[in-house]
Amino acid sequence: MANSVIDWLYSLFGIKKDIKLGIYGSVNAGKTTLANRISMDWIGQQVGKVSVIPHETRIVQKKEKVVMKRSRKKITLNILDMPGLATKIDYKEFLKYGLSKKAAKLRAKEATDGVIEAIKWLNNVDTVLAVMDATQDPLTQVNITLLGNLESRKIPVIIVANKIDKKRADPGEIRDAFPKYPVVEVSALKGKNMNNLYDAIAKHARRR
Amino acid sequence: MKLKMNFVSSAALDEKPKNKRIGFILNIVKDGTILITDGVLKPDEEIDLIKETMRRVDDGFPGIEVASLKKPAKGFSSVLEKLTDQKDKLQNLFVGATDAKSSLRTGLTLIGPARFIKKVKKNPNSFSVLTEV
Secondary structure (H helix, E strand, O other): OHHHHHHHHHHHOOEEEEEEEEEEEEOOOOHHHHHHHHHHHHHOOOOOOOOOOOOOOOOOEEEEEEEEEEOOEEEEEEEEEOOOEOOEOOHHHHHOOOOOHHHHHHHHHHHHHHHHHHHHHHHOOOEEEEEEEOOOOOOOHHHHHHHHHHHHOOOOEEEEEEOOOOOOOOHHHHHHHOOOOOEEEOEOOOOEOHHHHHHHHHHHOOOO | OOOEEEEEOHHHHHOOOHHHHHHHHHHHHHOOEEEEEEEEOOHHHHHHHHHHHHHHOEOOEOEEEEEEEEOOOOHHHHHHHHHHHHHHHHHHHHHOOOOOOOOOEEEEEEEEEOOOEEEEEEEOOEEEEEEOO
């Protein structure tokens, strides 16, 4: 209640403070690339390392006090880059990338712990960017389960249709699959359409 | 190699308290069996299913594949669904979230071991499953 009153007073001056922005999505959707892009654009710092090997992010990576300005609004974000959500993690997949059996098994164990940690964080985030790879079928159980949980917990969500720089990208498929949600098409890698995303964050992000 | 499917009625799953239901499902699936039921888990149970699956992943069990079709709740059934949710919330308060029972939503769910299910293709009103044994 006290938070709501304080937030309302701040909003009169166009200020949104300390919003915990969770970046969620399937593995290799481009979550860390997006987190890095947002953080680099506003404070010139990276959030985490990006890799072609799945499950590179296995712990929650944070970047606090990222101050974003949109026209007369000032928004302070605490960015939380989450491990990718998955219903399966097979260590044998990592062997294809040249990892030893021991390293692959360790990565799989850490990745399973990462998924559990990301799920636990759903109780603490204020607003979520649900990142989807626009070159892939969006109607996956992970995406459906994620959006269902955000809706039932009343957490504001913006779907980020990422990788639109790729030829096979079809962000329209994401819009068709989830018509109830705001969808912003971006290429986090190339920095394309990021202003549209920042406008959407300024519009939808709020503390819970 | 043979692939086994278990068809479990939603009534049988409704009977189980929340803390037992996920374990019951995963015991069947980890055994190499595909479970099909005439109901859909609620979002919080779906996420619990993923969480519990991750706890059970090992060398022989890489996880699960899930596909579900929920019957859209319209009109009176929508009101009924909301009332049931409220009833479940009240039950959670008095009995505790883990011991409480809750009804599955109307629909269809398939949960199977990822080592056999290679691909699930979902459409708004149907899904297809490709298995390899």
